[in-house]
Amino acid sequence: MIKTEAVSMRFGGLTAVSDLNVTIEKNEIVGLIGPNGAGKTTAFNTITGVYKPTEGRIIFKGIDITGIKPHRITSLGIARTFQNIRLWKDMNVLENVLVACHLRMNVGVFSSTLHLPHYLKREKKSREFAMTLLDSVGLADQAQEPSTSLPYGKQRRLEIVRALATEPSLLLLDEPAAGMNPQESMELMDFIVKIRDQYDLTILLIEHHMQVVMGVCSRMYVLDYGVTIAHGTPQQIRNDPKVIEAYLGVD
């Protein structure tokens, strides 16, 4: 599905990510873990086109997407969420999802301003799709509320729903469980598996919450100072001395 080939990202003298080789097959849920500042989010940013990698290539569904603009990458089928929630604050919950629907609506500024028939038809379809998505995470009742009035956990869910509205095939989740209590985290795990099955997704997620990663991921990559120090099944990772060293430190 997606493959990064020897991707490196340098900012001046700092190498945030070096020689990253990640391969993810269709319908897998893969974890990306590592201590703070290990370069996980930078890796996300290179995949989604926010940064152009200094070296290496990124292949998605057989297409080289290295250095393509973020919105083009999203239209190819990669969607993401953010570590620090980035909802549009002056819009309500439904509108937040509808903006993401715009990508697949394929309407221009004139047809939408003049409310031409084909625009109205697609707008109606988008609204129905957005409501279905919101309903599936229990946010349908709050569709008209400002996005910032939602509690934290629900804001995270809304961000995932918003990403789903772009109809992706690969979903990148940046710390979806951050700031959640154990109860919410458990619900989130079920939710991730559910959307994977329901929308035929492939998921790559960054997470600090070990219970969540170990619970849902079939494989994981461990980064430390930008270097991939381990990769394998949760069982292998748990017993890898290098990983333990990176996380806990060793005398």
Added chain:
Amino acid sequence: MKRNTLLTIGALTVFALMLTFADATLGRFTIRILNLSAIYIILALSLNLLNGFTGLFSLGHAGFMAVGAYVSALLTMTPAQKEMNFFLQPIVPFLRTVQLPFIIAIIIAGLCAALVAVVIGVPALRLRDDYLAIATLGFAEIIRVLITNAQSLTNGAQGLKGIPKYSTTWVVWGAATIAVLFMLALVRSSYGRTMKAVRDDEIAAEAMGVNVFKVKSTSFVISSFMAGIGGALLGHMISTIDPKMFTLVLTFNILLIVVLGGNGSITGSVIAAFMVTVLMEALRFLDMPMDFLFIKTDGLPGLRMVIFSILLMIVVLYRQRGLMGNKEFSWDLVFGLFRRKHSAQKGGRS
């Protein structure tokens, strides 16, 4: 829903009747202020589209207005008038005899302003916030300097006199109504939502598949088109234009309206445009010599602008989001307010 549509049609009819009445009875000076506020509505809406709805801080409005005003003026003036104006240097041949109908000229004026916006927008829209403001301000000055020096095209610093007075009450208010309806349709559409998304969080918008640069450019071009039309109408109203008209002060006046009315509120821009234009004339006595029984002043030109600056400061300090915030007028809101007052009265009595 149906009730609201009927109310809107009713309100528009009442407004049209009032306008007819005003046009027939009021003096020329009052009508001129009335019409000026219509033009300011168009200009404020166009700046609000950039500033309030797309989050682009642009200070180049006067430049686009100048382009519109000059293009429309040159396309509608009679050859005889052009001859009279261009006494220093003859006008370029292709403009000497051309004389188009008003409606076509004004649309070409808007399109020319939009074209300039395309040329300027491509490099400038890569900048953000105050950098963009400075760049657009610079571009507006460049346009002004070009107009001042293109003697055979624009008559330079002498300006143009005797522009046909096509901006009647019906023309300007018709244009203002179209501008309001257009803006409402735009910001409520799917495309309008992407503009707001770019304003609220550009990175998120990009990640959700919004072509940020395209949305910004579109907004910039539409805004400039409207500014061009507004400038043209202004020219046809006061019948003389010269480069000194289109300085930063003009942009500032429009910005004042947008900020006072509320960034991102169409209703706010309309109300504030009307308010500011009327106040601008009503406060004119401040610039005159004044006699306070004991203290006498010899006219202080510009004193009324001080009042506006104070007003702006008060808004910035105590009501950052302006008169309307980013809310819009709606009949439901009115009825909601009415009901609340009603129930409060009832509550008070019992």
